[in-house]
Amino acid sequence: MAEPRLIRLDGDGTSLLIDTRGPGVPLVRHWGPALPAGIDLAALADIQARPVPNNALDEDVPPSLVPEIGFGAFGQPGLAGSRADGTAWATAFRLIDTECADGRATVRLEDAAAGLTLALMLEVDADTGVLASHAALTNTGDGPYRLDWCAAAVLPLPAECGEGLVFDGQWNREFHERRLDFGQGVVLRDNRRGRTSHDAFPGLIAGRPGFGEETGTVYGFHLGWSGNHRLLVETTVDGARAVQLGELPMPGEVILAPGESYRTPTAYAAFAETGLNALSDRFHRFVRGRLLRWPSGAMRPRPVHLNTWEAVYFDHRLEQLTALADRAAALGVERFVLDDGWFGLRDDDTTSLGDWTPDPRKYADGLDPLIGHVRELGMDFGLWVEPEMVNPDSALYRAHPDWALALDRHPRPTGRNQLVLDLCRTDVSNFLFDALDRLLRAHAIAYLKWDMNRDLAPAGSAGRAAYRRQTLALYALLDRLRAAHPTVEIESCASGGARVDFGILPHVQRFWPSDSNDPVERATIQRGFARFLPLETMGAHVGPSPGHTTGRRTSLDFRAAVALFGHFGLEMDVTRLDEDEATALAEWIERYKRLRPLLHGGRMVRADDPPEAARMTLGTVDAAGDEGLFAVLQMASSPYRIPPRLRLPGLDPGRDYRLRLAAPAPAGARLRTPALEALAADGLVLPGAALTSSGIQGPQLWPATALLLRAEAVKRRQRRTG
Missing domain, CATH: 3.20.20.70 (Aldolase class I)
Known part of the structure; x- marks a missing residue:
């Protein structure tokens, strides 16, 4: 057996710290912003030791990568199942081996009494920081084992991340966002339709209350699976909050014969400190670099x-x-x-x-x-x-x-x-x-x-x-x-x-x-x-x-x-x-x-438009920050006679941009200021910092119309010295 240790995985400004020093299932000690290179990992882990509260078991059972039913973890288990005679319903896994290389960690666990081994595989993508996780359960016992649940990932959330964004829908109305307060207890999202579904997309975003497109700490989760699934967020009475994702087997669907294994689908997760735009950018870059498989190896113009x-x-x-x-x-x-x-x-x-x-x-x-x-x-x-x-x-x-x-x-x-x-x-x-x-x-x-x-x-x-x-x-x-x-x-x-x-x-x-x-x-x-x-x-x-x-x-x-x-x-x-x-x-x-x-190679961005503006401002900016394309979609009428200023996120604040219309102004648009008139002519040259922060005064737009804007960098602004 390898020496139990602290495993650190890093990628694109994100760190994951897994504590394998205990005899049982490892713990996540940190998942979030990149840790400093020289930090004392043991000290970081040790300061998270929890006190034993009154009227509790004498030894604390902290949240782990696989919460185990029966031995003091009283919340949602990360694994559930049993044998035909009702045994092996509770597990007490012990660490038998760990491997770590190239940003990947594999943790192997065994419960000899239950006749089960469990392997947990976690990888942080070096280029995007996206975490991929799956588990593999093997029946090492003499008889069959009925598996009812095996999470592909169990990941902690900071206590301050108490607001969620889920995706509801139906035919013709998919991917509608709904915010919710996690509170104490379980938020459960199940799908039993046999396909990914219109009404329960297997994705979830959690963050500090009030997170937006450009602000707030956020965590995103997605299960890569086209069948039945379960997503849950649990906040226990001791204040711990965790997300679980996995396939949702039907009764008797997964019965492992002796020697047989079950592999979960892969769960994907990402972290961002600056809102939904940054989170989506991580997922988009990961999809482009790791999941999409184009004919002939590369995307041709769509x-x-x-x-x-x-x-x-x-x-x-x-x-x-x-x-x-x-x-x-x-x-x-x-x-x-x-x-x-x-x-x-x-x-x-x-x-x-x-x-x-x-x-x-x-x-x-x-x-x-x-x-x-x-x-x-x-x-x-x-x-x-x-x-x-x-x-x-x-x-x-x-x-x-x-x-x-x-x-x-x-x-x-x-x-x-x-x-x-x-x-x-x-x-x-x-x-x-x-x-x-x-x-x-x-x-x-x-x-x-x-x-x-x-x-x-x-x-x-x-x-x-x-x-x-x-x-x-x-x-x-x-x-x-x-x-x-x-x-x-x-x-x-x-x-x-x-x-x-x-x-x-x-x-x-x-x-x-x-x-x-x-x-x-x-x-x-x-x-x-x-x-x-x-x-x-x-x-x-x-x-x-x-x-x-x-x-x-x-x-x-x-x-x-x-x-x-x-x-x-x-x-x-x-x-x-x-x-x-x-x-x-x-x-x-x-x-x-x-x-x-x-459009198909840039970074997707959205602005935090005030709800009263009744509009969506979205765009794409190329990786170098040389150009951006933005659409202002006026979805309904606004109570404001003068619309709020338009901010164009994603541009380089240290550069100047020529901003102009990318398509003729829509019917009803009132370009009645010199600046707006210039957009329809040669454009305006403005600092990126002004466009991203204070914004420009946009025109009044009729409902169900769109204004298309193009921003092109004209020079790099010089830094003042001395």
């Missing part, structure tokens, strides 16, 4: 999409689709994506899922005529698929009704008129791979929009709960497909944003955060999404007006300004645009193409 769904729905006619492609190409679209309705006998959502061959009534000569036309216009071709699903009215289901997830002698409830295929079965996964492989080999398809339009109920396979196996089988199928077709990009769509997480991210390159293209809704949805994920992974489309999901009417400029801060695309029948609309849209497409290196 192409402008046209997705056909809201243009034609199921009404596929070749002449209409070619006309749509013609107009799209003329506007500057770079990828044409054929959505639902191309296969089987698919005239509505009641039929043909599982029958992945072109509908002979709509595509008498197959897909090649349309694909050839699209490619001749200079665009990539993409295709919608929903491989995990099957309609009862399909050739596949009639041939293999046993291929659906089900429980014998129980109902098979449908959702969107479909059932879920049992990917745990090798024959099902092989069938799906073969069907998709044939499509991709037969056609020049550059992109798959991979949809998944229902929750798992019941997720039964061979009589047992199969949520975990289904999720792992999905990952394996995606990996197999990407290995066979390494140049094909894949989007994760699940009734919009019901499968957005770091777990599926290494297998895909793009998310569809919501089926709503209404810019008023999307602005809020995209804000929540971007807390954890960078803009290049977020599909953001200009839809029609009125919006198909809300009926709201909005201007083309507002719709485009909101979609600009993402992976830009169109979701409309562009053949119906008049010439003025087509010209304006083409200008927005060209603007996106010019700006996408900044």
Whole structure:
């Protein structure tokens, strides 16, 4: 056994200190700002020894990396399970080994009496400070062990971090932020839908009360898993506060045979001292550097999409689709994506899922005529698929009704008129791979929009709960497909944003955060999404007006300004645009193409606008601080006749910037001061310090309009000496 010691992991201004000197489960002594290089780690750990309060056990049981039930940790356990006879329900792990190298620490624990070993793996990324944590439990006993809970991470929060930010939602309204006070007790966020879910995104932010975009100590947590999950924050009566994240197994879902192991998904966490912008920047850089896997190894400019769904729905006619492609190409679209309705006998959502061959009534000569036309216009071709699903009215289901997830002698409830295929079965996964492989080999398809339009109920396979196996089988199928077709990009769509997480991210390159293209809704949805994920992974489309999901009417400029801060695309029948609309849209497409290196490589920032301003100010600034792009989204009318000044965070306070409009001022904007008039002309040269702190007086804006600003550094300011 290695000498028990204090393990220090550092990365990008963050330090994690793990105390392995005791005989049991290690303790976290520090997680937060970087510790000084020469600090006495033992002294730092020792001053945290807690007194034993009255009416307590004689020996203190401090919060550990795995709180253990049964021996004095009376809160939420980090591990729960038992054997068939009810034994091994309590554990008392002892340290057997530690390893530490290259920013990674592995701690191995054993409870010989319970017949269990537990390995904890923690890593702090040197470039971003993001902490990745997972656990692996092995049954070393003679009989099976039923696992009910094993946290991927148990991490302490400072007592002063008493406010949380969680993400609620539903279809068409994902990623809505809600603040809450932790108080004493447990804040519990469970998801049992079998996919990441619309309503319980596995992310949480905690911080000092009142934390904002630019101020306050904050901690962020996310579970990289596309199935059932649990997030909890517990504040015990002794004042300790901790966060737990992990997969949420259903009863009997994880039963370990002797010698068998269970590995948790990976939990990710980060710390920032200066608010949400800094926290998101850590996650974004981590995603870009560690999780995203682009075809050919590097991101190419994210192409402008046209997705056909809201243009034609199921009404596929070749002449209409070619006309749509013609107009799209003329506007500057770079990828044409054929959505639902191309296969089987698919005239509505009641039929043909599982029958992945072109509908002979709509595509008498197959897909090649349309694909050839699209490619001749200079665009990539993409295709919608929903491989995990099957309609009862399909050739596949009639041939293999046993291929659906089900429980014998129980109902098979449908959702969107479909059932879920049992990917745990090798024959099902092989069938799906073969069907998709044939499509991709037969056609020049550059992109798959991979949809998944229902929750798992019941997720039964061979009589047992199969949520975990289904999720792992999905990952394996995606990996197999990407290995066979390494140049094909894949989007994760699940009734919009019901499968957005770091777990599926290494297998895909793009998310569809919501089926709503209404810019008023999307602005809020995209804000929540971007807390954890960078803009290049977020599909953001200009839809029609009125919006198909809300009926709201909005201007083309507002719709485009909101979609600009993402992976830009169109979701409309562009053949119906008049010439003025087509010209304006083409200008927005060209603007996106010019700006996408900044949008998809820069640092995302938001301003702490006062609530009464009824606006969102967001932007991206390049890594060198040479330029920034900002949008002021006026979401509603304000009670103020004169709006509060606009601050543009993220710019270098030591440099001067030329600030000008990046797009024409919206209808209703009143540029009635010399400074505002200058923005529309040659611009204003202003110190970065003024733009980030005191700000500039912005114009009055109508609701549902946007002002786009560009800041470009003109010189480095000289420091005064002497």
